Amino acid sequence: MTNSVVPQPSRASIRASLEALQARIQRQDARSAAELALLHRDAAYFGLDLNDQLTAMRHALFALEFARVAGDRSLQAKAHVTLALVQAEAYDDLGAEQQFSLAEELALEAGDDRGMALIAVNRSHVLMQRREYARGVEPLRRLLRSPHAVGLQAPENAGMAVAFHINYTVCVAEALLQGRQDHLAYPELHEDFHRAVTRLQEVKADPTFVLGNPLDTLEILDALARHAQWRGESAEAISLADERVALAARTESPALQGAALFERGRLHARSEAWNLAIRDFEEAVLQFDAARQDLPAARARDALAGAYATIGRFREAFEVQREVTRGVEQLYRDVYQQRARLDDLQVQAREAEVRASAFAEAALRDSLTGAPNRARAMQVLGTVHQLAQGGTSSAVALMDLDHFKQVNDTFGHAAGDVVLQRVVEVLSGAIREVDCLARFGGEEFVLIFAGVTVREAEHACARLLERISSIDWSDVDARLHVTASFGVAAVNGVRGLKETLQAADEALYAAKAAGRARVRVAGEI
The missing domain is CATH 1.20.58 (Methane Monooxygenase Hydroxylase; Chain G, domain 1)
Known part of the structure; x- marks a missing residue:
C-alpha cells in the first residue's frame, strides 16, 4: 500500500450529493415510480451517512411508497431494508426487525435471491452493531443453507458477497472469543468459518481490490484481526490492526480512524x-x-x-x-x-x-355513479383475459341505455343523472360479487362475467334487461321508461382485448339495429 491519502467524501460533499438528489426529485427527473423509489432510497442512505435520521426516514418512506406504486416487490423489499437500517440507527430494534421480516416476505414472493442475501447481510450487520455476535451468525447461516445463497454468486453481487464473509468472520470469531460455542452448535460452523476467512484473505491479497475499495479493506482487516485473535495469534492480530489504523488515517475520516483505534x-x-x-x-x-x-x-x-x-x-x-x-x-x-x-x-x-x-x-371509480370506471374495467378485463389463456372462459358485454339523449332532452340532465345512478344501483345488486359493472362513458357500460360461458352471459344480460325495464321511475316522471341494449362476446384468450371489445361492440350495434331492448351475441349476428 502507498502512503497517499485515500479520498473519502466529507460531510459537506455528502450534503451536496443529498441536495442534488433532492433537486432531481423535485424536478421530477425520474420517468417512473421505480426510478423515484431508487432516488429516494439513495437519499435515505445519504441521510444515514449524515446521521440525519429524520431525513433518512422521510426518504425511506417515500422510497417504499413509490416502490408500491411501481408494483415491484423486489424494490419494495429493498425499501423495507432501508427503513430497517434507519430504525436500527434510532435504536428501534423491534421496528427494524419488523421491517426486515416484511422485506423477507416480499423478496420470497418475488423469488429475489439477491434481495434475500441483502436482507441477511444487513440483518447480521445490525446485530453486529449491537454486539450480539452469536445471533448475528444466524441469518448468514440460514442464507448459506438455502437456495437463495446463489444471490451471492453473481459477479455484480461481489461487493455484497465480501460483506457477507466479513460479517460471518466477525460474528463467529467474536462469539467464540466470548465463549458462546453453545450458540453456534451446528456441524458446518468451522467449515463455513474457514471458507469465509480464506475468501477474505484472497480479497486482501488482490491489490486492485484494496486500491478500489478502501472501506471494504478496512473491514476485511478488522475481520482477519479478530480471527487471528481467536486463533491465539496475537502478533498477527496486532499487525493487521496496525495496517487498518494506517489505512484509516489515510482516509482522513474521524469515524473510520476512531473505529480502527478502538478495535486495536x-x-x-x-x-x-x-x-x-x-x-x-x-x-x-x-x-x-x-x-x-x-x-x-x-x-x-x-x-x-x-x-x-x-x-x-x-x-x-x-x-x-x-x-x-x-x-x-x-x-x-x-x-x-x-x-x-x-x-x-x-x-x-x-x-x-x-x-x-x-x-x-x-x-378507479366513476364520480357520478360510484361504479368502477373504464380504467378499472380494463384492469379486470386484463385479469380475465389471462385466466382465459389458462383455460378459464369468461365473457364481456357492452350495454347502452336506449334513447338516453331523449331522456336528457325531455326530462333534463338532472333526471338523466338519476337514471344512470339508479341503473347502476339495480344492476350492482343483481350481479355476482365476482362480476364487474363499470361505466365506460356517457350512457355506455361494460359488464364482465368471470368464469362463465358466452351463453350463460347472454342469459344473465337478459335478466338484467328485465330488471332495467321494470324500474319504477314515478318519482322522477311518470312518463319515463328506460330500456337497454346488450352486445355479448366471449373472452377466450385467443383474440386480444381490443378485438374482444370490438366484437362486443358489433353485437351491441346489431341489438340496436334490431330494435333495441335486446341482447345479441358476437358470432351470431
Whole structure:
C-alpha cells in the first residue's frame, strides 16, 4: 500500500450529493415510480451517512411508497431494508426487525435471491452493531443453507458477497472469543468459518481490490484481526490492526480512524498491553467526538475507564466514567427525542398511505355513479383475459341505455343523472360479487362475467334487461321508461382485448339495429 491519502467524501460533499438528489426529485427527473423509489432510497442512505435520521426516514418512506406504486416487490423489499437500517440507527430494534421480516416476505414472493442475501447481510450487520455476535451468525447461516445463497454468486453481487464473509468472520470469531460455542452448535460452523476467512484473505491479497475499495479493506482487516485473535495469534492480530489504523488515517475520516483505534485498543487490552490500549482508547475518543458519534465515543470512554482502573489509575478511571455517565444521559435524551420525531413521521406516513389508497380507489371509480370506471374495467378485463389463456372462459358485454339523449332532452340532465345512478344501483345488486359493472362513458357500460360461458352471459344480460325495464321511475316522471341494449362476446384468450371489445361492440350495434331492448351475441349476428 502507498502512503497517499485515500479520498473519502466529507460531510459537506455528502450534503451536496443529498441536495442534488433532492433537486432531481423535485424536478421530477425520474420517468417512473421505480426510478423515484431508487432516488429516494439513495437519499435515505445519504441521510444515514449524515446521521440525519429524520431525513433518512422521510426518504425511506417515500422510497417504499413509490416502490408500491411501481408494483415491484423486489424494490419494495429493498425499501423495507432501508427503513430497517434507519430504525436500527434510532435504536428501534423491534421496528427494524419488523421491517426486515416484511422485506423477507416480499423478496420470497418475488423469488429475489439477491434481495434475500441483502436482507441477511444487513440483518447480521445490525446485530453486529449491537454486539450480539452469536445471533448475528444466524441469518448468514440460514442464507448459506438455502437456495437463495446463489444471490451471492453473481459477479455484480461481489461487493455484497465480501460483506457477507466479513460479517460471518466477525460474528463467529467474536462469539467464540466470548465463549458462546453453545450458540453456534451446528456441524458446518468451522467449515463455513474457514471458507469465509480464506475468501477474505484472497480479497486482501488482490491489490486492485484494496486500491478500489478502501472501506471494504478496512473491514476485511478488522475481520482477519479478530480471527487471528481467536486463533491465539496475537502478533498477527496486532499487525493487521496496525495496517487498518494506517489505512484509516489515510482516509482522513474521524469515524473510520476512531473505529480502527478502538478495535486495536481492544486487542491490546486482551493481550494486557494496558498502556498501548489506553493510548488507542484516548485517541479513539477524540476521533469519535470529532465525528459526532456519541455511542461509539461512550463505548471508547467506557473501555478507557476500564483500562485505567486495571492498572490502578482510579481517579482517571472515575473522571472518565463520569463523562460516560453524562454522555449516556445526553444520548438517552437525544435518542428519546429523535424516536418521538420519527414516530410522528411514521404516523404521518401511515395517514398519507391511507389517503393515497383512498385516492387510488377514487381514481378507479366513476364520480357520478360510484361504479368502477373504464380504467378499472380494463384492469379486470386484463385479469380475465389471462385466466382465459389458462383455460378459464369468461365473457364481456357492452350495454347502452336506449334513447338516453331523449331522456336528457325531455326530462333534463338532472333526471338523466338519476337514471344512470339508479341503473347502476339495480344492476350492482343483481350481479355476482365476482362480476364487474363499470361505466365506460356517457350512457355506455361494460359488464364482465368471470368464469362463465358466452351463453350463460347472454342469459344473465337478459335478466338484467328485465330488471332495467321494470324500474319504477314515478318519482322522477311518470312518463319515463328506460330500456337497454346488450352486445355479448366471449373472452377466450385467443383474440386480444381490443378485438374482444370490438366484437362486443358489433353485437351491441346489431341489438340496436334490431330494435333495441335486446341482447345479441358476437358470432351470431
